[in-house]
Amino acid sequence: MSSNTRNLYLIPYVAWIALFVVAPILLIVYYSFFDVEGQLTLDNYAQFFTPVYLRMTLSSFWYAFLITAFSLLVAYPTAYWLTRTKHKRLWLMLIILPSWINLLLKAYAFLGLFGTYGLVNALLETIGIGARQILFTDFSFVFVSVYIFIPFMVLPIFNSLEELNPSLLYAARDLGASPWTTFRRVVFPLTLSGVKAGCQAVFIPALSLFMLTRLIAGNRVITLGTAIEQHFLVTQDWGMGATIAVFLVIVMALFMIATGERKVRRIR
């Protein structure tokens, strides 16, 4: 009886996983074996390993890496500083607030800010640096992406810093560790799980960014996400699009395993 009721509660969860996780993955794997004319083939996989797609993969990884690295660089000190402030919940809220606004709206806002006659260029002009092209450059792409992903990096790091037992810091100080050593030997290793979670939350979506590549980078940055969008919406070559998606899923799984917790928590 009790196991039956438990199964009943499982239904929404299982339904969700089955319909929106398992079924789509099976579908893309299935589609990846068909070419444009609907013939069963492995050509898509062969084509993926041609220079065009390999270069695209490389550039996707490079930009995703840059975005993750800069996010971490900004987010860690921010989270650290947050835990030290008086009204940390309020500050945290203010940092998370922008993520409630739709991504597309934020991208459009940056179109206005970074434009030739935008606010940023007007500012550069007044302080004497002079207007320059900001929109449609690598810089603007990485900058806007980092801006969008920062809350996802700050949150897990903030949580792991919060969980840190302060007595460990006192102990370190008592034993004569300098603030830098304390950070390097105590704080950072103990918050590594938060850093890993943050990197996962940023790197994986960054790999398949596609709207920003067009709006902010003007298609000067081509990622695998762009290629998938093209294949599904323009070429209608669902096979190739699915193949790239399969590849991304595999990479993401590998990345999760590599950065995941190694502890086995299962109790038999």
Place this chain on the structure above:
Amino acid sequence: MKSIVRLFVGVFAAAFALMYVTSLLNSSQGYTGGNTLTIYNWGDYIDPELITEFEEQSGLKVIYQTFDSNEAMMTKVAQGGTTFDVAIPSEYAISKMKEDDLLIPLDHDKLPNMKYIDERFMDLPFDPGNEYSIPYFWGTVGIVYNPDMLDGRKLTSWNDLWDERLRNQILLVDGAREVIGMGLNSLGYSLNDTNEEHLQEAKRKLAALTPNVKAIVGDEIKMLIAGEEAAVGVVWSGDAAEMMWENEKLDYVVPKEGSNLWFDNMVIPRTARNIDGAHAFINFMLDPEVAARNAEYVGYSTPNAAALELLPEEISGDERFYPDAVLTAKLEVYENLGKRMLAHYNDLFLEFKMHRK
């Protein structure tokens, strides 16, 4: 484990049952709605007053829905969940929908106003004999530019875009056929060329254009050019008309080497329930007076010869949007190159995008 498998199966079964019930409900609703007419059109692509007039004239209730891409429209029609009675896709979408059996042939006897359409725009390769579609609006692909930002210079040809003085000044529309077509046209080839050597030559030529290309963007191009973010844009004439409306300095030119001629045609999709009503609507829109008012409202080029005569001279005499016979002869309609060739075009376009400055 067993119960989990059973759960999975149960969930899938429930999902399919729901899908079936939905389609049943939809179709039953469609049958009862004999006095409604659902029109599926691009956003802001009809004079709304004309819909009211049609409702009064025919006694039908019009449901007006919009789409923003041919692909989205085709997907919805293919799914068949909604009963669209009239849709207005572009020509390449029409040949695809024809292949996929998504269209109902038109009954020409119910469309007496068909005779007003200019001969030039009838019986085109994407729909021989106009069996499935009637032209609604047409246009070209060309160059919109801001003479003020170019020291008053005028652009007249595709090859003008390769000028070194246009460094970082060009915005391209994000379309493989448009950009590869531009490359082919600039070399004097047809934009439907499938010769591999010609395509590779076009690719190399486009690679040389890269330093001049500021960005390759979608609909934002209208806002960016009107806001003088760049001096030159390669766009559809309809978008150009909108930009020129926003920013009076802008000018539009159809390059002398030739370019693309596109159509948006009225069709009756498979999902139609009110086929008589759909014919009545198409015929209504073909009426010269109605077509003229619509053309004035929308700002695109009308294929209706009788309507063109009713339009003021400043519209009908504008050679940028109603090019003369010499130039029109050089314009080509996109042929359906087949999925494989289209995929190849797209790969070339992707390579062009990846070419770094």
